[in-house]
Amino acid sequence: MKYQSLIRLLRQDRVLPDWTKKPCPHCGHGALTKLAFIKSRKMWAHRCRVKACQRFVQPADFHPIFVAGAGNSKTSLQKQASILLCAVASVPQHCISKILDVDDKIVSRVYTNVDMARARFVMAHEKNIQYGGGPDWVDVEADEVDLGKAVVDNNKVKWEQWCGIVQRGASKTLRLVQLQPPLTKTRHIVLHTDGARAYKLKLDKEAVVGTVEFGAYG
DSSP states (O other): OOHHHHHHHHHHHSSSOOTTOOOOOTTSSSSSSOOEEEETTTTTEBBBBTTTTOOHHHHTTTOOOOOOOOOOGGGHHHHHHHHHHHHHOOOOHHHHHHHHHHHHHHHHHHHHHHHHHHHHHHHGGGGOOOOSSSOEEEEEEEEEEEEEEEOGGGGEEEEEEEEEEETTTTTEEEEEEEEEOOOOOSSSSEEEEEEOOOOOOOTTTTTOOOOOOOOOOO
């Protein structure tokens, strides 16, 4: 795929921003020109209109996932976009270097950046997430994971534990909380965990579920 076509596609999918007429990120004053090919530098870029600045901004600059580089460490935007596509499609990371014939370092970098971008997105939006509260019952699932450990006083090991909570059928309600979180409020919720037994409940519309304390589930 040609570079211009790739940029247009990534902009349509809102993966890349359109820097045209946007404030220059370097000086903060001048507006950027349209994307054009700079022969002297052999690259596509926007340019600041302010004479005191005149700096270039490439389409993928300041991006949370794509990586800029120089020399042998530089990886084309086409290959990085292909790695991103594999990452969101849940392709195993160890397979990418053989499939796309790229270095393992750039694959690891893009995959790590994708995870960090997802985490920042969740943390920014989770404060607006609410489970239940309506007239109908909803199913909420929770799972716990150990992300790391540290040695504390008297050589005791302390694990860093996180809990993921999501309402069934609504992936945008995914929330990550570090254990031990506070108690939930009383709402019409049935909480499912991986350690719970299979069961059936007969729920009355006027019934109230008591508070549930999130913790390590066995």
